[in-house]
Amino acid sequence: MTPGKRIAALLLVVLALAACSRLDGRSSDSASASESPSESAKAGPLSGRTIAVDAGHNGGNADHPEVINEKVDVLTGKKPCNTVGTQTDDGYTEHEFNFSVAAQLVERLESAGAKVVTTRDDDDGVGPCIDERAEVGNKAHADVSVSIHADGGPDDGRGFHIMEPVLIKGHTDEIVKPSQRLAKRIAKTYADSTGIPPSDYIGDEGINPRDDMGGLNLSTVPVVMVECGNMRNSKDAKLLSDKDFHGDIAEGIADGIVDYLESALSILGQKRQYFVSKFRNVYNLHCLNLRALRRRAMSTVKDPDGNGIPEPANLHMSTMRRIGRGGPLSALRPWAVAVAAGPGPDRRRGRRTALRGQPAARTAQRGDRQDPGAAQAAQGRHVRAEPDAARVDRQAGGR
CATH class of the missing domain: 3.40.630.40 (Zn-dependent exopeptidases)
Structure with missing residues (x-):
């Protein structure tokens, strides 16, 4: 995702939040109007x-x-x-x-x-x-x-x-x-x-x-x-x-x-009040999720070149599941999936690769039964080289 597309996506979130606020105001105004008794x-x-x-x-x-x-x-x-x-x-x-x-x-x-x-x-x-x-x-x-x-x-x-x-x-x-x-x-x-x-x-x-x-x-x-x-x-x-x-x-x-x-009429009013309350609760929950999504998406980290990119870990999986199920957030699904995938290196995968170790360490682990000393030496080399390996993996973009 290019920086321009990221900005457009964030603008989409801001506009959606503004619509939520306007609709909240209109719904409260219409509720007040409907509850006021008419002359008839x-x-x-x-x-x-x-x-x-x-x-x-x-x-x-x-x-x-x-x-x-x-x-x-x-x-x-x-x-x-x-x-x-x-x-x-x-x-x-x-x-x-x-x-x-x-x-x-x-x-x-x-x-x-x-x-x-x-x-x-x-x-x-x-x-x-x-x-x-x-x-x-x-x-x-x-x-x-x-x-x-x-x-x-x-x-x-x-x-x-x-x-x-x-x-x-x-x-x-x-x-x-x-x-x-x-x-x-x-x-x-x-x-x-x-x-x-x-x-x-x-x-x-x-x-x-x-x-x-x-x-x-x-x-x-x-x-x-x-x-x-x-x-x-x-x-x-x-x-x-x-x-x-x-x-x-x-x-x-x-x-x-x-x-x-x-x-x-009282029974109908109670049923109406129940369903209106239920709708408003669901509606407000979606708006809150949308605001949370915006905050998470705007939280950034630096890639190796110094550019700000959205941190995939900040997109909570519960929010992603709500996006996937549809509703007011479903329009953001393509953007959210792209953010979760990440435009740059997948830092989490890089960390897992680094922790699993380099080929030399894995070779030494396979041969530790024949030569325990060689395995320990290889593991020592891996511990010292781990920061460099993680950096190389990030620059390689998870290749």
Whole structure:
């Protein structure tokens, strides 16, 4: 390597170090900018979120059995397009209850900044079918989909339960775990807001995994179906029939959605922070190695002619291995290999050659059994001549 090439290589290292410093500054500035809250984020806890709200059943279903009884594929079997729903002993219908609660839930979610999409806008229509309801949330790429219902269980059973999807390979793989977290959040806030206990006749602590519900199986976004209580039970029926109480029901569901989305954002933030930290550690390590490489390369020794050359021993092998593996230092590999090879005499090889001795000493060593005195004399000559031999070997350039 000529002196000009050595200077060019050192300039390359300096420029790379300067780039590292500039990138460090930009990354810290961008991190500060991304962490500063935007004006839209101050509008509400659900700003920028999309929520799908499904009010189960519909008021006109009972008059059109030919429509609602049509079979729909729900992946695990065939089910009716829709059903009429249940009612209390006093005749208060589930579809009316569902629509009332859904309307108040939409109002609360929108006031929290969310964009809300719904499956129906009135309570006197027919359908839509369960697959079409699931598609509403899917097309909107909703963050959450919630379906409002009331159960028609045994009259001696009481409480709410929340249905969540189970794993169906190739279909619900991505939504099972987030749906489980959503169900648990809503179960807690719903019980706190309404005072209605978890169901004592179905599910476990208010959670009921199902593989036969089309609204769950066909969803591609986190989804739950909330059975707000048992309309066949007198205590639950009294609460569910009270329209003033519907606000507490909607509040409990909305609070659970907010808690879930905030916790999901926290989890994403933690993962982002972990990977950013991991990247910065690797990045800083490469920059430190680059600086170390520059310092080692700039450390010089004198060749026999008095010219400064990089000392190969100063290129630590760990640094060379990192260069060989690739990454930010890989661009320096040709230069580093050339430096390690050395433009002049290989001093380490010269030292090894000198220590191994000259031919006279080796010949004497082979004949030491026949003439020990001659071997000692040859070794003595070698000790006295060793400095000259090392110098000759260095000047010869390791030939």
